[in-house]
Amino acid sequence: MARETNRKLYWSPGTVALASHIALGEAEVAYEAIIVDTSQGQQHRPDFVALNRKARVPVFVDGHFVLTETPAILRYIALCSPEAGLWPSDLESDARCSEWLSWCASTLHVAYANVGRPGRYLESDEAKAELIRVSRSTCRSLWQQVEDRFAALQTDWVVGERYTVADPYIFTCWLWGRSRLLEFDMARDFPHWTAHARRMGSRPATLAALERESIASP
């Protein structure tokens, strides 16, 4: 990692920041990784809230410019390194890439977050337990939708023949499926998606990002 750079990624282990780490590696962008340990509640520290009032990671900083929201950060990374070709150039692939990023952020991630952070919207233990139970079932159904999309794909990558920034986001969801919160048997139940995850796992940028968090390869 370069020591002299104006680019910084604020991140926490076990979060969606992983997708941005992978994309930054693919784009060969030099950046400083600054940990904000959400398991310790560090996202609520005044200095971080002053940077990002949403109190969430990741945050990408490029000089004076502060950017939040994973779909926006992934697109920004792609546009910063056009030679890496991480954002599609034709209209329909562009739209499909946006669609995957948005679906991951607004649906898959939200369902998973309900399992891991039921206290975001609920207070009582009974209601939280119900949210976890139903959301696990919703995740199973959503993960099956992703599997079916992968089964119908004729290409190695989710948008088409070329790897895009949508790939690290859907890969992060694959890891969530394998995590202790969901404990899906990914290889058995979602084999096409798992084949994609293993293609991801063969890329140096993925391996470096996984190693940072001591996450096993797919």
Next chain:
Amino acid sequence: MARETNRKLYWSPGTVALASHIALGEAEVAYEAIIVDTSQGQQHRPDFVALNRKARVPVFVDGHFVLTETPAILRYIALCSPEAGLWPSDLESDARCSEWLSWCASTLHVAYANVGRPGRYLESDEAKAELIRVSRSTCRSLWQQVEDRFAALQTDWVVGERYTVADPYIFTCWLWGRSRLLEFDMARDFPHWTAHARRMGSRPATLAALERESIASP
């Protein structure tokens, strides 16, 4: 509305599809509006699920191309009519536009949906009532964040000097604040955001979209 077009927007009253209607009007794109009344559960009809397995509106169809997810649809509409200038051309404004779209979809919309559709992730009446109560409070806090962003803006539109497709999405959230689900006093509690909503309300594309659903102007 043109009768001969390959472009179709599947929509339902009272949903986020409003943002796409407004953007299509701004882009002066001819399209056919096809109603899928979600209050009647029509999104679960086999013919619609065959089009969009997610069983959600909006869906935008352009010839053979089927696109879901509001942020992706809004960007696609902007790119289809570059002369309308609905997507920013400089890197930072581009990122800011993506960030607003993503925040609307993954956070504001999700919190609001918890109030209106608590059954998405819960089964018991007690848990649903709790979700509605806490999510209303979360919405109040998020709406205040948006107000503070508008208060700090030096420009008429949310991304900068130019109107972008982020404007109709945040405007749709303003309408949700005024709706019977939240019943916020938008003009009193969120005056800067309301000034933006009134600028939106002065545009023919907004007025046409509101009229379709018999929604009062801001």
